[in-house]
Each structure stands twice: as C-alpha cells, then as structure tokens.
Amino acid sequence: DGGITQSPKYLFRKEGQNVTLSCEQNLNHDAMYWYRQDPGQGLRLIYYSQIVNDFQKGDIAEGYSVSREKKESFPLTVTSAQKNPTAFYLCATGDDKRETQYFGPGTRLLVL
Amino acid sequence: SQKIEQNSEALNIQEGKTATLTCNYTNYSPAYLQWYRQDPGRGPVFLLLIRENEKEKRKERLKVTFDTTLKQSLFHITASQPADSATYLCAPGNTGKLIFGQGTTLQVKP
Numbered sequence: 001d002g003g004i005t006q007s008p009k010y011l012f013r014k015e016g017q018n019v020t021l022s023c024e025q026n027l028n029h030d031a032m033y034w035y036r037q038d039p040g041q042g043l044r045l046i047y048y049s050q051i052v053n054d055f056q057k058g059d060i061a062e063g064y065s066v067s068r069e070k071k072e073s074f075p076l077t078v079t080s081a082q083k084n085p086t087a088f089y090l091c092a093t094g095d096d097k098r099e100t101q102y103f104g105p106g107t108r109l110l111v112l
Numbered sequence: 113s114q115k116i117e118q119n120s121e122a123l124n125i126q127e128g129k130t131a132t133l134t135c136n137y138t139n140y141s142p143a144y145l146q147w148y149r150q151d152p153g154r155g156p157v158f159l160l161l162i163r164e165n166e167k168e169k170r171k172e173r174l175k176v177t178f179d180t181t182l183k184q185s186l187f188h189i190t191a192s193q194p195a196d197s198a199t200y201l202c203a204p205g206n207t208g209k210l211i212f213g214q215g216t217t218l219q220v221k222p
Contacts, residue, residue, distance in 0.1 A: 004155075031208060042116060042201070042212035043156075050208070090155050098208030099144060103155030 003027040004104035006091050011109045013078065013085060021076045021107045023091030031094030032074040033101060036060060036087045043090060049074055050098075078109065086111050114140040116213035118202050124219045125192055133187040133216045135202030140211070142204030145178055145185050150199045150215065159200075160187075192220045 003026045013019045023032065031050050035043040045058030049068040063082025068074050078085045088108050092101040117136045125131050135145070144163045148156035162169040162178045162185070169176045175188040185204075189196050199217045203210040 035212075040120070040214055042214045044212075045209070048209075088153075092155075094208060099205065100146065100158050100161060101210060102158065106153070106155050108153075 004091060004093060004102060006089075006104040006107050008107060009105070011107055012112050013109060014112050016080045018077055018079050019085075019109070021078070021089055021091075021109070023074045023076065023104060024072055025074075025091075025093050025104075026072065027093050027102065028071070029093035029095060029102070030071065031098055032068070033092040033094065034058075034064075034066065034074070034076045035090045035092065037090060037106075038087050046076065085109055114138070114211055116140075116202060116204065116211055118200075118213040119216045120214060122217040122219055124221065127193060127220055127222050129192055131189040131192050131196070131218055131220070133200050133202075133218065135185040135187070135204075135213055137183050137204050137211075140183075140204060141180075141206075143206045145176075145202065145204045146210065147174075147176060147185075147187050148201040148203060148212075150201055152199075156201055189218070192218075194220045194222050196220050 005024045007022045033048040034046040047066040049055035065077045090106050091104040115138045146161045147159045150156040160176045162176045173190045177186045197220050199215040201215045202213040
C-alpha cells in the first residue's frame with residue numbers, strides 16, 4: 001500500500017447518512033478503482049476512472065458515487081440508497097499498462 | 113456471466129511442502145491472469161502476472177501456470193513457510209479490468 005492512502009481505517013454510518021471514503025495516491029497513476037469485499041466473496045468493482053474528470057460504473061455502482069477532480073484523489077461516497085453498506089472497501093491504482101493494480105490498506109465501513 | 117472459481121476451503125500444509133492453489137474461469141477469455149496475496153485486514157499485494165501466450169512463470173519460490181484450453185491457472189509455492197500463510201486471489205484480466213476470485217486461504221504449519 002506504499003503510495004496509496006485510504007482514510008479512515010474504520011467508518012461508522014448511521015441510517016440515512018451519506019459517508020465519504022478517501023483515497024489518495026502519489027504513484028502518478030492515471031487509473032484508479034474502487035472495490036468492495038465481503039466475506040467469502042471476491043472483490044467486486046464499484047467504479048473506476050481511467051483519467052481525470054472521467055469515471056465509469058463497475059458491476060455494483062448502485063448506491064455509490066465518485067468524483068475525479070484531481071489525478072491524486074478518487075473519493076467514494078456511500079449514499080443512503082446503499083442498503084447493505086457494511087463491507088471492506090479497497091481503493092486501487094493501475095499502472096500505464098492498465099494491468100497490475102496497487103491497493104490501499106482499505107476502509108472498513110460499519111452500520112450503527 | 114463470467115465466473116472465477118477458487119477452492120473455498122482452506123488449504124493446510126506442513127512447512128517445507130509445496131502448496132498448489134487452483135483457479136478456474138468460465139465465460140471469459142483473459143489476455144492475462146494475475147495472482148495477489150492478501151493478509152487479514154489489509155489490501156491485496158500483486159505477486160505474478162502471466163500472459164495468455166505464456167505457459168509458465170516463475171519468481172523465486174513461486175510458479176504459475178496458465179492453460180487457456182482448460183481455462184485454468186495453478187499457483188505453486190515451493191518450500192512453503194509459515195510466513196506464506198495468507199489468502200491468495202486469482203484475477204484474470206483484459207483491457208485494464210480484473211475479475212477477482214474469492215480467494216483460497218493457505219495455512220502453513222511449522
């Protein structure tokens with residue numbers, strides 16, 4: 001997770017609340033990704049961005065939103081529309097070849 | 113739909129033995145396949161990438177094979193050590209997108 005930071009490490013959400021997960025990178029990578037990981041399941045892609053000011057939905061985008069205003073930053077907002085938000089959220093970057101991905105340390109989101 | 117399958121049961125082996133993990137995929141033609149290691153509560157770490165035109169790749173005690181006919185990859189750790197205990201994720205990919213398996217947990221006992 002060297003050049004990728006995610007904060008906070010743990011986040012608690014109340015009913016009806018939107019929360020934002022931070023992801024910052026200093027690897028100078030254009031591509032950034034958000035995944036969700038649930039116990040016993042593979043990582044599922046929420047959103048990804050190949051370049052600043054552009055992003056695409058992944059496989060499970062409903063209830064989430066993102067922005068990519070700076071190359072270094074790709075914040076993820078979990079909205080109140082996401083009914084089952086409890087999971088481990090991972091941010092990743094992709095190198096110029098768009099093959100290998102580099103992951104941050106993750107944020108664990110819990111619902112109060 | 114695309115499906116990636118890894119052994120869901122944990123693999124327990126004795127230190128010094130070779131661990132072999134399996135990854136099968138269906139409805140997919142990846143250009144490459146990657147293996148990642150994930151420790152509890154942490155993000156995955158890249159280990160190896162093998163391309164569709166490569167049969168085998170090695171890195172230190174790690175070896176990966178890729179059979180596009182069988183749609184299968186095998187991941188071997190030789191002379192395993194307790195420090196190799198972790199969950200290993202298989203991730204076939206194409207044009208910048210990876211599809212991750214659920215991972216196989218390896219436990220190496222001293």
